[in-house]
Amino acid sequence: MPFHASPMFPGDLYDTTLRVAAAAPVTETFQAQEPSGTWSQFLALGWQAVLVAEAHGGAGASLGDVAAIAEAAGRHALAMPLVARCAVVPALLGQLARQPAAAELLRALAAGDASVCPVLEADPAAMRCRTEGEVVVLDGCLQGADLTEPATHFVFVARDQAGGDVLMLARRDALPGCALTWLGADARQTADIAVAGVELPAACVLARGDAVQAAVGYAQAVGALMVSAQAVGAIGAMIEQTIDYLGAREQFGVALATFQALRHRVVEMYVAYENVRGMVRQLVLALEARGIEALRDVSLAKLCLSATARQVAESAIQLHGGIGMSRELPAARLAMHALSCSLQWGDRFFHLDRLAADSVLH
Amino acid sequence: MTSNTPPDSDPYTAFREELRQFAEQHCPPELKAIVRSNQKVTRNEYRIWQEKLFARGWGAPNWPVEHGGTGWDLQQRYLFEEITAQADCPPQYHHGLGHIGPVIMHFGTEAQKARFLPRILDGSEWWCQGYSEPGAGSDLASLKTSAVRDGDDYVVNGQKVWTSHAQEADMMYTLVRTSSEGRKQAGISLLLIPMSTPGIEVRPIPTIDHWHHVNEVFLHEVRVPCANLVGTEGEGWKCAKFLLDRERLSPSTVPRLARLADQVAELLRARRGSNEASPSQHVLLERLYLAQAGVMGAREMLLSAIQEEMQGTLAASKSSALKLFCSELSQQLIGIAFDIAGPQYAARLVATVTDDAGDTELQRELVHTYLFYRSRTIAGGTSEVQKNVIARDLFGA
Numbered sequence: 001m002p003f004h005a006s007p008m009f010p011g012d013l014y015d016t017t018l019r020v021a022a023a024a025p026v027t028e029t030f031q032a033q034e035p036s037g038t039w040s041q042f043l044a045l046g047w048q049a050v051l052v053a054e055a056h057g058g059a060g061a062s063l064g065d066v067a068a069i070a071e072a073a074g075r076h077a078l079a080m081p082l083v084a085r086c087a088v089v090p091a092l093l094g095q096l097a098r099q100p101a102a103a104e105l106l107r108a109l110a111a112g113d114a115s116v117c118p119v120l121e122a123d124p125a126a127m128r129c130r131t132e133g134e135v136v137v138l139d140g141c142l143q144g145a146d147l148t149e150p151a152t153h154f155v156f157v158a159r160d161q162a163g164g165d166v167l168m169l170a171r172r173d174a175l176p177g178c179a180l181t182w183l184g185a186d187a188r189q190t191a192d193i194a195v196a197g198v199e200l201p202a203a204c205v206l207a208r209g210d211a212v213q214a215a216v217g218y219a220q221a222v223g224a225l226m227v228s229a230q231a232v233g234a235i236g237a238m239i240e241q242t243i244d245y246l247g248a249r250e251q252f253g254v255a256l257a258t259f260q261a262l263r264h265r266v267v268e269m270y271v272a273y274e275n276v277r278g279m280v281r282q283l284v285l286a287l288e289a290r291g292i293e294a295l296r297d298v299s300l301a302k303l304c305l306s307a308t309a310r311q312v313a314e315s316a317i318q319l320h321g322g323i324g325m326s327r328e329l330p331a332a333r334l335a336m337h338a339l340s341c342s343l344q345w346g347d348r349f350f351h352l353d354r355l356a357a358d359s360v361l362h
Numbered sequence: 363m364t365s366n367t368p369p370d371s372d373p374y375t376a377f378r379e380e381l382r383q384f385a386e387q388h389c390p391p392e393l394k395a396i397v398r399s400n401q402k403v404t405r406n407e408y409r410i411w412q413e414k415l416f417a418r419g420w421g422a423p424n425w426p427v428e429h430g431g432t433g434w435d436l437q438q439r440y441l442f443e444e445i446t447a448q449a450d451c452p453p454q455y456h457h458g459l460g461h462i463g464p465v466i467m468h469f470g471t472e473a474q475k476a477r478f479l480p481r482i483l484d485g486s487e488w489w490c491q492g493y494s495e496p497g498a499g500s501d502l503a504s505l506k507t508s509a510v511r512d513g514d515d516y517v518v519n520g521q522k523v524w525t526s527h528a529q530e531a532d533m534m535y536t537l538v539r540t541s542s543e544g545r546k547q548a549g550i551s552l553l554l555i556p557m558s559t560p561g562i563e564v565r566p567i568p569t570i571d572h573w574h575h576v577n578e579v580f581l582h583e584v585r586v587p588c589a590n591l592v593g594t595e596g597e598g599w600k601c602a603k604f605l606l607d608r609e610r611l612s613p614s615t616v617p618r619l620a621r622l623a624d625q626v627a628e629l630l631r632a633r634r635g636s637n638e639a640s641p642s643q644h645v646l647l648e649r650l651y652l653a654q655a656g657v658m659g660a661r662e663m664l665l666s667a668i669q670e671e672m673q674g675t676l677a678a679s680k681s682s683a684l685k686l687f688c689s690e691l692s693q694q695l696i697g698i699a700f701d702i703a704g705p706q707y708a709a710r711l712v713a714t715v716t717d718d719a720g721d722t723e724l725q726r727e728l729v730h731t732y733l734f735y736r737s738r739t740i741a742g743g744t745s746e747v748q749k750n751v752i753a754r755d756l757f758g759a
Contacts, residue, residue, distance in 0.1 A: 001758050002756065002757055002758040003679075003755070003756040003757075003758075239756075243756055243757055246757070247757065257757050257759075260750075260753075263749070263750075263753035263756075263757065264746075264749045264753065266753065266756060266757075267686075267749040267752045267753050267756065268749075270679075270683065270752065270756055271683045271686055271687050271752070274659075274663055274680070274683050274687070275656060275659035275660060275663060275687055276659060277659075277662075278658075278659040278660070278661070278662025278663045278666065279655060279658045279659035279662065281662060282658065282659075282661070282662040283658070297658060300651055300654055300655040300658065301655055301658065301659075303648075303651055303652065303655060304651075304652055304655035304656065304659070307652065352647075352648055352651065355647075355651050356644070356647055
């Protein structure tokens with residue numbers, strides 16, 4: 001029996017997500033006004049509520065449960081903001097739940113009445129804020145908001161006049177429309193939103209100063225790990241499809257699968273896959289158990305995963321030959337997806353710099 | 363939605379502490395110094411440590427209780443390896459405990475079990491592996507060393523090569539050809555040969571690492587009692603495969619890699635000095651981080667492989683992937699060390715005239731180790747052979 005990837009966290013969440021993802025159509029236009037049918041199903045299934053504590057109307061489940069969803073979605077290169085909205089936002093707001101605004105929003109997103117788009121990877125200096133009495137005034141740009149599916153709120157970091165970071169929450173309709181929209185290499189849809197003199201109530205401020213880094217740092221690690229789980233799903237599926245293709249395609253009168261040079265390259269993909277799969281699985285459990293103590297290991301894993309995602313994506317395209325360049329080929333879309341995962345929630349250099357900065361070598 | 367939740371508390375806290383204390387109190391400092399400085403570990407050091415473990419009842423963590431094993435679960439076995447590696451205790455000698463011991467338990471007679479297992483357990487008898495021959499490396503089944511039945515003995519003639527530890531071993535488990543009929547695998551048998559038998563000559567092979575590790579073993583009219591045949595005649599290949607599958611699953615591999623990664627990190631820290639921001643430091647750091655991540659993934663690969671092996675569901679591709687990955691990872695790690703130590707120490711590998719006979723300088727041993735580790739991707743099945751094995755599984759043909 002040829003290779004079939006086995007899930008890191010098998011169970012209902014994995015199976016259900018896989019079933020929905022398998023039926024999802026591929027879209028290649030910016031159409032974030034209405035939720036897609038697939039996203040609506042995920043909202044109805046309660047995927048945004050999985051990581052939200054029971055006290056806030058969520059399921060209070062574990063990171064392993066979200067990882068199951070992410071891995072299954074990754075197998076179909078699903079370009080939905082699952083990690084951002086079902087993992088990063090609950091992890092972020094969960095730390096700030098003593099604030100009424102955060103608690104209320106957790107409840108709303110758990111019920112599927114809200115969907116919060118996090119914009120945490122942009123340079124905070126791109127958005128300036130100043131407090132004037134009871135309001136906060138914003139000027140600048142929200143860069144790279146993932147609006148592949150519609151959002152009701154944004155959560156983002158701005159910079160105040162003293163140079164401090166401010167974590168803010170804004171309703172979508174409190175900010176202007178999209179200035180620029182983009183379709184990414186992996187079919188994700190992002191927007192830049194230009195803001196000039198927009199006034200928000202002071203209650204929109206969720207955290208200031210060091211508290212921002214603490215909350216965002218953990219949420220970012222959750223994002224890095226979950227997007228890694230998504231990449232593990234994509235890599236496993238890519239290897240399966242590459243093996244199938246090499247078995248079916250004949251040249252020189254024989255199946256490509258008979259050539260040792262090609263077989264060995266697939267083995268290299270597989271061995272790298274087993275290693276990152278083990279790494280991510282183990283870290284999902286460790287992050288749950290050890291919290292921020294495990295952040296260094298998350299950076300190590302993301303650094304390694306970025307290299308592996310790149311290696312496997314490039315090999316899958318190469319081993320498919322000409323057809324590997326076609327966007328209609330699922331394996332090619334998986335390759336784009338894995339590459340994109342490798343860049344989200346901290347690319348290779350982000351994590352390298354972080355490791356070097358707070359290194360155990362000190 | 364609770365199935366994916368990790369356990370709340372660590373049930374192994376007391377066990378860890380027990381291991382830590384034992385490693386602290388019972389492993390002699392001079393042994394630890396040898397391990398810490400990456401010097402070659404010989405029979406003497408292995409034996410001292412094995413005796414201590416045996417006295418404590420921990421002689422064979424991987425054996426069943428009925429043969430003197432510990433009865434530890436997988437987690438305990440791993441913790442044992444992890445904590446003893448961190449404490450710079452020597453590894454346990456693998457040829458007896460890891461290789462031929464389990465083969466004798468599985469295929470051997472009651473008399474063989476009674477004769478050989480206790481001496482492996484207490485460290486009094488030392489084994490080496492007579493597998494490779496000049497014409498039989500990766501293609502092991504084409505071995506020619508012959509064993510011909512003569513009364514109650516086999517008479518063995520031939521030559522083995524790359525035989526590690528032959529110079530210090532009491533016994534050699536040896537693959538011999540008992541028949542030239544049929545498939546070449548079918549004519550192979552496994553014999554247990556005392557190294558003191560007349561007709562055996564051991565010659566060292568000088569290797570690039572300048573350590574005495576491997577030998578040629580010549581066998582001329584060597585008489586071996588038929589009672590030393592393991593299993594039935596012609597069953598040797600089955601035993602050899604059983605053994606090779608276990609060889610790839612040694613739980614000590616990953617903790618030793620983790621220890622090496624720590625040492626390389628220390629080396630890098632010592633190198634840094636005033637050059638913190640130099641490009642070379644950054645290049646080395648990234649390689650170290652990638653290797654550290656690799657160790658993390660390898661740990662999980664190993665634990666899941668051992669778990670599957672215990673359940674009897676382990677695919678050959680998994681144990682081969684582990685061997686392939688860990689052997690390459692060990693080379694990456696020692697490669698970093700070589701890049702750091704090389705310029706100064708590669709030219710000073712062997713002290714010919716020295717005022718310091720007891721010199722155990724770490725960097726010099728790292729150069730030895732770098733050279734020695736080239737064999738990691740050759741011994742026990744080359745990386746290329748592992749890839750063929752894995753590909754057969756992945757492609758289903």
